[in-house]
Amino acid sequence: MGTEFLKIIDVSKAHNVVKNLFERIYSPISVEKISLNEALFRVLSHDIHAHMDLPPFNRAIMDGYAVKSQDTFGATEENPAMLKLVEVVRAGSTPQKEIKSGFCSEITTGAPIPPGADGVVMVEFSQKNEENIELFTGSYPGQHIAARGSDIKKGELVLKAGTILSPDKIGVLAALGYSTVEVRSKLKVAVISTGNELVLPEEDLEYGKIYDVNSSTIYSALESYGVHPLLKGIIPDEYAAVKNAIKHSLEDADLIITSGGTSAGAGDVLREVMDDMGEVMVHGISIKPGKPTIIGEVNNKMVIGLPGNPTAALIVLDVLIAPYLKNFSGCAAHYKPSDKIKLPMASRFHSAQGRMEYLLVKIVGGQVNPILKNSGAITGLSEADGYIKIPKTTEMILEGDLVEVYFFDDIIH
Known part of the structure; x- marks a missing residue:
């Protein structure tokens, strides 16, 4: 028994x-600590504050020439600014020369800005003549330069506890030098x-x-x-x-x-x-x-x-x-919120009065069609677009009555 x-x-x-x-x-x-490469869609267990500035130095965001901007004021194709080239600064290298008035450095995207320079003229607006550089447009302070800390400042709250680590969030952690991260177990x-x-x-x-x-x-x-x-x-x-x-x-x-x-x-x-x-x-x-x-x-x-x-x-x-x-x-x-819309029932339905009923339904022609299969029929789920909730006090839903439909696509990814 x-x-x-x-x-x-x-x-x-x-x-x-x-x-x-x-x-x-x-x-x-x-909480557990895992490799950053294993952190996709895991949940951050604590707040992350930046322990450094990003970028960590003033860096060029265009290929061109690092200059004192005042040396280029008023430069045009007819009246170019003439500067002397002192060095080439590439991404990953360290500038060796200070930029003084009348001089410039060739610079690539991502390279550190040499001391003394406060602007970058794009290479498209220049012409090199041996060690002399002609610039056909002026620059202004900060032009084409990502200043130190302009993205993230040291001590700034970067990610909050509970954040889902999507690829962009993982990228932020990598930029801050993290190789591991603490996540919810x-x-x-x-x-x-x-x-x-x-x-x-x-x-x-x-x-x-x-x-x-x-x-x-x-x-x-x-x-x-x-x-x-x-x-x-x-x-x-x-x-x-x-x-x-x-x-x-x-x-x-x-x-x-x-x-x-x-x-x-x-x-x-x-x-x-x-x-x-x-x-x-x-x-x-x-x-x-x-x-x-x-x-x-x-x-x-x-x-x-x-x-x-x-x-x-x-x-x-x-x-x-x-x-x-x-x-x-x-x-x-x-998860997206469980969107629900009201649609009319395609036919009359007798509910299980006395119990809250979750009825599988399929949407056809803007109408809600009940799937009348027992709960042992797995094909009912494969045919269903979602379900409707029928309160235990409801005995019957009439054809044309508006019902709220909860869609499966909004419930399971």
């Missing part, structure tokens, strides 16, 4: 349970599929068996949330096997997500295992699909039991767990 559900609770109360568990168990957030999340009927995709499919869908879909979703998933394989619906899988997962995972075995039937043992190993806070949520979801704690780590049906598992994961994983990893800012 199966275990009965606990008191069925609203989605909002389930959110409060998950929120409180995250705040108690996973705070403060741990990724939460390690074990992924366990339970079910006597499940086999791996590479195995032969015998009669009565089905391929394991949830491991791959949950793993992929978790990666998009900025956490580090750990595949733990398929476990039969047996007390000892489930208990052993959770016990071993606790050794290297910070959080455990299972799918299947969460209902109150004779073959659903997760609730019993969690009661014996720790505490079950939630078993049963007023949501469709996803009612038999389990939320609990074992050895100061969260254990989430998702339904076995693929659509139910992914919707519960996205609605109930994903917001906290994204917030923990810091990647919430990497």
Whole structure:
């Protein structure tokens, strides 16, 4: 005989349970130091202040001639300024000569400005005659020069804690001389599929068996949330096997997500295992699909039991767990807001009154078409553009009624 559900609770109360568990168990957030080359899309753990000026010296931003600008005032093609060349300064070298009145240095882009010079005349407006340079246009102080500290000044706040390290942010750190950076550690999340009927995709499919869908879909979703998933394989619906899988997962995972075995039937043992190993806070949520979801704690780590049906598992994961994983990893800012638009229903729909329902829908001709497949049909997700939320007090949506559509493209990248 199966275990009965606990008191069925609203989605909002389930959110409060998950929120409180995250705040108690996973705070403060741990930090690790990694190579800058491994930092793409990781989350900065602390503020970065510049320890140097950028650029660190006055540098030319054009090829040309470094001059005292007053020597070039009024220069034209008809009346060029005539200056004597003293040296060539290339990027990466150090000027050896000071620029005095009547003299100039040839300079390349990125090279340090020689002392005494305050402007650069572009090479396009010049002509070299042996050691004499004719300049056909005037310069002014600071022209074509990136002044020391004009980009970033020493001590300036460059990147805030919580910043996602995109390529441009990594470039800033490289410019400041960083080879490593401290980032938030990724939460390690074990992924366990339970079910006597499940086999791996590479195995032969015998009669009565089905391929394991949830491991791959949950793993992929978790990666998009900025956490580090750990595949733990398929476990039969047996007390000892489930208990052993959770016990071993606790050794290297910070959080455990299972799918299947969460209902109150004779073959659903997760609730019993969690009661014996720790505490079950939630078993049963007023949501469709996803009612038999389990939320609990074992050895100061969260254990989430998702339904076995693929659509139910992914919707519960996205609605109930994903917001906290994204917030923990810091990647919430990497997601677009969940845009929603109001569109008319293409047909009448009877809802599951008494439970919040998340109904998969497809947009055709500007109208919302319900996808009427059970939560075990993975093709429902592949056909869906998104879903609509139907309050538990709503019994029917009529043809033409406006509903808010949440698009999957705005939820998972």
